[in-house]
Each structure stands twice: as structure tokens, then as C-alpha cells.
Amino acid sequence: MLRRAAAAGLAAVSLATMAPAWGHEANPATFEPEAAIRYSQSAIGREVGAYAFRDTENRRVTLADFRGKPLVVNLVYTSCADTCPMIVQTLARAVEVAQDALGADSFNIVTIGFDSEADDPARMRAFARRQGVDLPNWRFLSTDGDTVERLTADLGFIYAPSPRGFDHLAQTSVLDAQGRVFRQIYGADFGSPALVEPLKAMALGNAGQSASVGGLIERIRLFCTFYDPTQGRYRLDYSIIIGIVIGGLSLTGIGFVLLRAWLHLRHHPAGPKTS
Numbered sequence: 427m428l429r430r431a432a433a434a435g436l437a438a439v440s441l442a443t444m445a446p447a448w449g450h451e452a453n454p455a456t457f458e459p460e461a462a463i464r465y466s467q468s469a470i471g472r473e474v475g476a477y478a479f480r481d482t483e484n485r486r487v488t489l490a491d492f493r494g495k496p497l498v499v500n501l502v503y504t505s506c507a508d509t510c511p512m513i514v515q516t517l518a519r520a521v522e523v524a525q526d527a528l529g530a531d532s533f534n535i536v537t538i539g540f541d542s543e544a545d546d547p548a549r550m551r552a553f554a555r556r557q558g559v560d561l562p563n564w565r566f567l568s569t570d571g572d573t574v575e576r577l578t579a580d581l582g583f584i585y586a587p588s589p590r591g592f593d594h595l596a597q598t599s600v601l602d603a604q605g606r607v608f609r610q611i612y613g614a615d616f617g618s619p620a621l622v623e624p625l626k627a628m629a630l631g632n633a634g635q636s637a638s639v640g641g642l643i644e645r646i647r648l649f650c651t652f653y654d655p656t657q658g659r660y661r662l663d664y665s666i667i668i669g670i671v672i673g674g675l676s677l678t679g680i681g682f683v684l685l686r687a688w689l690h691l692r693h694h695p696a697g698p699k700t701s
């Protein structure tokens with residue numbers, strides 16, 4: 427699986443220029459897709475710093491502002507002509523499906539410009555407009571070079587300058603409600619379940635921690651939410667729960683019959699027949 431992820435995630439990466447960006451391979455010639463994915467995967471479980479940014483209206487935003495809900499982090503550079511727009515378009519489709527299945531307020535999304543010298547709030551606003559992104563709880567953010575370096579190290583995101591702009595790992599990170607890296611998604615064109623399933627897993631975990639009736643109902647709803655590839659959407663299917671209930675009732679019925687038979691034999695033991 428990691429081999430396929432590496433091939434997809436590194437579709438836009440020039441192997442000759444990647445090593446300087448992540449510093450763990452001294453010789454660029456030794457760089458391999460599997461090594462890049464291992465580096466990226468090593469970020470899972472790591473808490474991302476509460477770094478400060480500016481949104482498209484030049485307002486201060488920190489990653490701490492998003493704690494309490496899962497956060498999807500997507501890094502781009504606005505002068506990218508192909509890969510970054512493709513990633514954002516793919517992400518937009520997945521976010522729309524996720525919001526429909528889990529609720530628009532169940533998670534947040536940020537797209538961060540990692541070209542700190544160019545990706546200012548105005549450029550990020552224009553980039554968002556070009557991509558047609560107009561979904562709730564999605565922010566486009568800018569920051570300084572030092573913050574970019576620390577953020578990308580936390581996320582395991584690999585990038586480096588190249589003659590055409592930047593070469594980078596096609597990576598989308600999913601953070602949990604505490605700001606820890608929960609899942610990495612690779613490739614510029616991924617299916618919606620790649621995003622929805624980790625968000626669903628976290629939502630199931632949160633619902634399972636609640637002892638309330640509402641928490642139980644939400645857990646059942648999430649458990650019965652499945653992806654329908656024919657519609658490209660998630661839908662509710664209670665047939666599994668119904669099957670479990672019917673099976674449970676059937677077993678209960680069989681148990682009751684067996685119990686009655688056992689009690690009957692206990693109180694009316696079969697004695698020897700007399701002529």
C-alpha cells in the first residue's frame with residue numbers, strides 16, 4: 427500500500443531536488459519514494475505547533491483556534507500551474523462529501539501557502555477564488571518562512587525550490603481534535619473515502635466516549651454510514667443493525683425454547699416405564 431501511495435504522492439516531485447528540503451538524506455541520489463513516505467509517516471501522532479497565520483482578510487489565526495475538532499491541512503504555493511490546483515479541486519470534492527456525511531461543522535480545513543515570499547493574504551484569496559472554493563469552515567492562510575519550516579517539519583511535508591517553482595510531496599494531513607497528525611493522504615487525485623474514513627473514525631471514537639443517549643444514537647448513525655461508489659456519496663444503511671437485531675432476537679427465541687425444555691425435564695424427569 428505504501429508503495430502505491432509513494433508513486434501517487436510523488437507524482438509532482440523531482441527526485442533530484444528533494445533531499446535538501448527534509449535534511450534526513452545527505453545525498454540526493456539516495457532519495458527514494460519509499461523513504462519520503464517513511465519520513466511523512468513518521469509525523470503520525472506528532473502534535474503540530476500552534477503556529478500563527480494571516481487569513482485572506484489579513485486577520486491573525488493560529489492553529490490553536492482549530493483545536494476541539496479535526497483539522498485538514500493542505501499546503502500549496504499559489505503560482506503552481508497544475509499540481510496544487512488539482513490537489514485543491516480533489517480536496518474540495520472530498521470535503522463536500524465529508525460535510526454531507528458527517529456535518530459541515532464536524533471538522534475544519536486550512537490551505538496554507540508555503541511560498542512565504544509570495545503567498546500573502548491577497549494571493550491566497552485570489553487562489554481560492556480561482557479554484558472556486560466556497561465551502562464552510564475552509565480558510566486560506568499565509569505565514570512567514572520560519573513558521574513554514576517548522577510547520578512542514580511537524581507535518582512531514584517535503585518541498586524544495588526548483589526551476590519551475592517548487593517540487594513537493596502531494597500530501598494532505600488530517601489532524602485530530604488535539605492537533606496531532608492522525609492520517610496522511612497522498613496524491614493529487616484521491617477518492618473521497620481517503621478523507622472521510624479517518625474523519626469518520628475520529629467521530630466514532632468521540633461518540634463512543636459519550637454515555638448519553640445522543641452519543642449512542644450518533645455512534646449508530648456513523649456505524650451505519652457507508653460510501654456508495656455508484657453515487658459518489660455516503661448514505662445511511664441500517665440493514666446491518668437490523669440484521670444484528672433480528673439475529674439477536676432469533677438467538678433469544680432459541681434460548682428461551684431450550685430453557686423451557688430444560689426446565690420441563692428438570693421438573694418432570696422421565697422415569698422407568700412400568701407394565
